[in-house]
Each structure stands twice: as structure tokens, then as C-alpha cells.
């Protein structure tokens with residue numbers, strides 16, 4: 001069952017008298033205003049300057065960045081910590097093509113976002129005048145919805161629609177606006193978008209799910225991103241407690257269940273928790289709550305084929321398209337994670353009123369968690385210089401405040417961080433999700449800090465990826481966004497180098513780096529810059545950087561020899577060559 005209701009501010013706004021005279025630029029900023037938008041990252045451009053000029057009066061802070069890709073990542077961080085659509089804007093043509101990677105990343109992170117793409121003027125379309133490219137096809141496969149404003153009078157209406165769909169479908173939507181359509185005047189009405197309220201899904205399926213779970217021998221809950229996005233933690237916890245079901249977090253959603261809960265077993269997937277894997281391997285019923293069961297998130301790890309092939313799977317997701325997509329499931333419930341968890345629990349309470357806590361399960365997962373803790377501690381115990389990345393990952397994780405937001409990049413060390421990062425609350429872990437682009441974490445952290453200035457925000461980035469991000473330190477300084485960046489500096493594109501070690505007999509091509517002094521550069525840009533060579537300095541420096549209230553870069557020099565398992569072992573093969581010229585390169 002699907003219902004719609006106006007969001008909070010809408011009640012007040014609907015009291016307003018009907019259409020009033022305004023320009024499209026006014027309709028544009030007024031719509032942002034009533035949607036509660038307070039930040040818009042981008043780079044200044046003539047294409048939308050008439051609207052930009054109104055931002056301060058509308059209470060909107062324009063956050064000027066160094067590269068438009070990073071404006072989108074910033075909006076991504078903001079959207080992910082707030083759960084509300086963020087907005088990003090840039091100049092038509094090159095400003096907009098610079099958006100592409102950021103939008104693709106947000107699409108796979110399920111981030112609600114309105115991507116505003118001012119376009120070439122309507123009278124110039126097709127003439128190749130200046131900064132012209134067709135901007136809709138470029139984003140067609142990485143947005144949930146697209147619209148071109150085809151008449152200036154429709155500015156508010158179409159923009160409002162974009163907000164509605166960004167919220168309802170959780171992803172980027174695009175509003176393309178010919179630059180001449182910011183001018184003119186007409187009568188328009190401004191009011192906020194509706195918010196889709198989803199229900200718990202089909203009643204018979206809820207009953208069947210409750211029945212299956214009540215009779216399960218070893219039910220396990222897999223809490224996915226939908227638990228975070230759907231604000232379903234309390235319901236997930238209650239349901240798991242009722243069943244005494246261990247709860248695993250899906251890959252890179254380490255914040256979907258509190259690590260210190262007695263039923264928490266940690267995250268699945270690359271460098272995840274062995275305890276989670278060993279636990280889910282035993283399940284006869286898996287309740288996947290708010291998860292698309294992404295194929296990458298259940299690949300074998302630590303030599304374990306842990307996904308239980310014969311388990312009965314109940315998958316709950318708000319997006320019907322992901323049900324049964326990657327695994328054969330028994331029940332696919334299209335519903336809101338929160339509403340569905342609550343409905344299943346109500347039904348279970350009626351079915352099994354006298355159900356008691358299963359102390360054997362608690363004992364059993366406590367042991368597995370402890371074994372993993374001991375194993376991880378041993379893996380992370382290497383002292384001395386150069387600093388072992390794992391030792392540093394453990395030290396940083398232990399020094400992080402409990403309420404910190406952490407963003408991670410793509411790279412060997414950032415990915416191994418998955419073993420160490422633990423969260424008590426949702427919306428704290430912003431990893432580069434399935435799109436897997438280097439250069440994600442720092443600008444995303446800047447956006448997260450804008451959205452949650454009350455929380456410490458720390459970004460993990462490899463030194464290679466830092467080359468893509470470091471210009472935004474200027475942004476952090478200018479805009480006063482005190483994020484702490486930890487640059488895991490191993491002088492290499494480590495994740496790819498590891499593939500050359502394992503598959504290409506140490507023929508290093510493009511893998512070695514020669515880095516400048518990242519701390520010095522940061523200081524030059526006006527931030528704090530620290531270089532760390534000894535593990536004993538890590539915790540103190542991190543605390544100092546966080547306490548400084550200033551943008552900070554920690555250049556953490558780590559051992560280049562220590563590299564985690566290759567990320568894509570599943571997709572690589574030993575080389576085979578037939579031509580004489582390449583014969584010596586055979587495996």
C-alpha cells in the first residue's frame with residue numbers, strides 16, 4: 001500500500017494564497033527554499049547566475065569547489081547523512097560533464113539528490129555555439145528520473161517533481177534547464193514536494209515470513225542499506241531480539257546495526273567480519289532487510305564460501321526491481337524496511353507469544369566474535385617502522401570518537417578498513433559504494449560535515465586517490481569545513497599493484513608513485529598538515545587534528561610491502577600470450 005503525504009513544511013506552505021508573479025530564477029530558489037535546501041555545492045557559472053544571485057536571500061549557501069565531480073560527492077555526503085535530497089549545480093557543457101563520475105557514485109550509493117544541469121540556451125540548441133552537449137543522454141543510466149524544463153513557467157512544478165522522485169526512489173534525478181529559461185516572468189505557486197510513505201508490503205507475505213522465521217532453526221538477519229535509509233534500526237533490533245537472531249551488516253553498511261549489541265556479528269563482504277561469515281553460513285533462514293544482496297557483497301572471503309546455499313531467503317526491499325535479482329529467494333517482499341520489520345514482528349508475537357531468548361545462540365556468536373577479535377588483533381599487531389597499515393587501521397579505529405562519521409575511498413588500505421570500522425549509529429559510514437571510484441571519500445566527507453557539523457568527520461584516502469582530491473583542501477579551508485583527512489601513504493596505487501604482484505610477476509606498470517610532501521602542501525593551502533612515521537603518534541595526532549576545529553591532513557607513512565588480498569581476485573586470470581613478441585610475458 002502506498003500513500004503520499006505532504007512533508008512538514010508543506011502544511012504551512014499550502015496556506016499560501018495561489019500563484020504570484022515571479023521570475024523562473026525566483027521559482028527555482030523558492031522551490032529549493034521550501035524543500036529545506038541550505039547548501040548547494042558547485043562552481044560558479046553564467047548559465048545560472050541569475051538564480052545564484054538570489055541564494056543568500058533565500059538562505060542557501062553556495063559552496064564553491066575546485067572540481068565539479070567533487071561538488072557532486074559533497075552533495076552525496078550531505079544527502080547520505082541527512083537522508084534528504086541534496087542539490088548540486090554547475091555551468092552547462094564542461095561543468096556538467098565533470099559531474100558524471102559523482103552522479104554514478106551517488107546512483108549506486110542510493111543517495112537522494114537533485115542534479116541541476118543548466119543547458120545551452122533554447123534558441124542555440126544544435127548550433128554548436130559554446131559549451132554545448134546533449135546533457136540528458138549522458139546521465140540517462142545513472143539517474144532515477146530526468147526532465148528538461150520545456151517552458152520557464154514549469155520551473156517550480158518540474159523541480160518539485162524532481163524532489164519527490166529523488167526521495168521516493170532514493171537516487172539522483174536530473175533537471176536540465178536551458179539557460180535562457182531562468183529569465184522572464186509569470187504567475188507561479190510554490191509549495192513543497194510530497195513524500196512517499198511506503199507500507200509493509202503484502203499481508204500474506206508478511207504472515208508467511210513470520211511463519212518461516214518462527215519455525216527456523218537458526219534464523220539470521222542481514223541488515224542492509226535500507227535499514228539505514230529507512231530509519232529501521234529500532235524495528236530491526238526488536239525483531240532480532242525476539243528471534244534471538246544474529247544480525248550481520250551487508251557489505252559497506254557497517255552502520256546498519258550497532259556493533260556493541262549482543263546479536264551483532266559485523267559486516268559481510270571483502271575484509272569483513274569472519275564471525276559474520278561463519279554465522280550466516282549456519283543459517284537455515286536469512287531475513288535480508290533492505291538489501292539488494294549485491295553480488296560483490298557475498299563473494300568468498302578468507303577462503304570461506306560462507307553464503308548458505310540452501311537457506312530459505314526472505315528479502316525485503318522498497319525497490320521491487322532488486323527482489324530476487326542476485327539470489328533465488330523464497331519470499332520477496334516489496335516494502336519499507338521499518339514498516340515490514342514491524343509487521344513481521346507483530347505477526348511473530350501473535351504466533352509465538354512465549355518465545356524465550358535463545359542463550360545457546362548468544363553464547364555461540366559471542367565465541368565467534370571473540371575468536372575474530374583475537375585473530376584481527378594478531379593480524380594488526382606488527383609494531384615498528386615503517387608502520388604496518390593494519391596496525392595503523394586498528395589504532396585509528398580505536399582512537400576515533402564513538403560518534404564519528406567515517407568516509408572511505410577505494411584502495412587496498414581503505415578496503416581493509418572494513419575489518420576495523422565499527423559504528424553504534426546509522427548514517428555514520430559513507431564508503432564509496434558499488435561504483436567504486438577512487439577520489440570519493442574526501443569530498444564526500446566535506447559534504448557530510450556540512451550536514452552534521454556537530455559530529456567529527458574523518459576521511460580515509462590512499463595516496464594515489466589523494467591526487468584526485470587534494471585540491472579540495474582549498475575548498476575546506478575557504479569554506480571552513482573542518483574535516484580530518486587521513487592519507488594512507490604507501491607510495492603506490494597499492495590495490496592495483498597487488499594485482500601485478502599476484503598475477504603479473506611483479507611487472508609494475510603505473511603502480512608506483514612519487515609523492516610530494518602532502519602535509520606541507522596542506523599547510524600551504526591553509527590547513528593543518530601532519531606527517532606521521534611512528535605508530536605511537538597516531539592517536540595523539542588524530543585527537544589534536546579533531547580538536548583543532550580546522551581542516552586537517554594527516555600524511556600517514558605506511559609500509560608499502562603489506563597489502564591485503566586483491567579486491568578482484570574473482571575477476572582476474574593469469575596472463576596467456578600467443579604472439580612471439582609477448583611470449584616472455586606468459587604466466
Ligand SMILES: Cc1ncc(C[n+]2csc(CCOP(=O)(O)OP(=O)(O)O)c2C)c(N)n1
Nearest residue numbers: 411412413437438462463464465493494495
Ligand atoms: C577513478 C578510479 N580510477 C582507477 C581505479 C582503479 N583503482 C582501484 S584501487 C586503485 C589504487 C588505489 O591506490 P591508493 O589510493 O594509493 O590506495 P592503496 O591501494 O595504495 O591503499 C586504483 C587505481 C578506480 N577504482 N577508480
Ligand SMILES: [Mg+2]
Nearest residue numbers: 462463492494
Ligand atoms: Mg597507495
